[in-house]
Amino acid sequence: MKSLAELAELRQKSLDKMNMRNTDTRERIVVGMATCGIAAGARPVMNTFVEEVNKRHLGDVSVGMTGCMGMCALEPMVDVYDADGTKTTYIHMTPEKAKRVVAEHIVNGQPVEEFTITAKDQNNA
């Protein structure tokens, strides 16, 4: 059974890792977490981002949530803000897609164009 006592050990591990990396925040991942997003599957998407950031030791990448982004039919939606403020909006996200966004966008700096809202607009045009 896991217990609160173990958290003190985890704290030390986490702090050690933090000392090894640059403390400047890089990308900011923001998941839409209103009724529409939650019903469409936003919670496991956010959980996947948390797990991937943890697994890849990307402690300087932040993962957060926001309310309804106004396009409920496109949920789960995720905004990724790069360090320079550029925003990429991903739509119809799944845990599998979230893994690719971390690997290709966050780690390699290449947004996954096919999952973005712009790709949808171009297909409909």
Add this chain to the structure above:
Amino acid sequence: MTDLSLHLMDIMQNSAVVGSTYIEVGIKAEKKKNLLTLYVKDDGWGMDEETVRKVSDPFYTTRTTRKAGLGIPLLRMSAEMAGGGISIESEPGRGTTVTAVYEIDNIDRKPLGDVGETMAISIMGNPELEYHLLLSNDDEEYVFRTEDVRKQIGDLPINDTVIIGYLKEMISEQVNRIFGGILNEIIS
């Protein structure tokens, strides 16, 4: 919403945006009474009586960006489908408690779902709030408090991904322990 933990997530998000300092979530399964009770309690700015009456209407919302608000109506529907119902107690300036009751063995009761993930992701998204989780059955109770977590981790932020991952697993274990053998979707 496919399970009750998603309803909880949704109602907890309401509490997170109304100036609360803490959010208490309770899940109680009473096998003898055949009742599963969920509640979300906050100390946010609350609502007056008229607003409380309106929130079950899907075409009521305080948002200015659109004309619908579905969180409470969906919760009401899921509870009423399963032989239960919801109640909302609120007082301006004091906070709100939303309670939903289900018949445990009702065929239309949604499964409990991943309560560990709901708690962990809510804490991740609102690290400045204190969360309490109370799980109980006819015989025992488990209490989780973010204040106790903060005591253990000191200056490390609670939304550190290592901590969040651990809390998710820890809470899931307790959910299985308390509700295994009572809610038949939980394999104990």
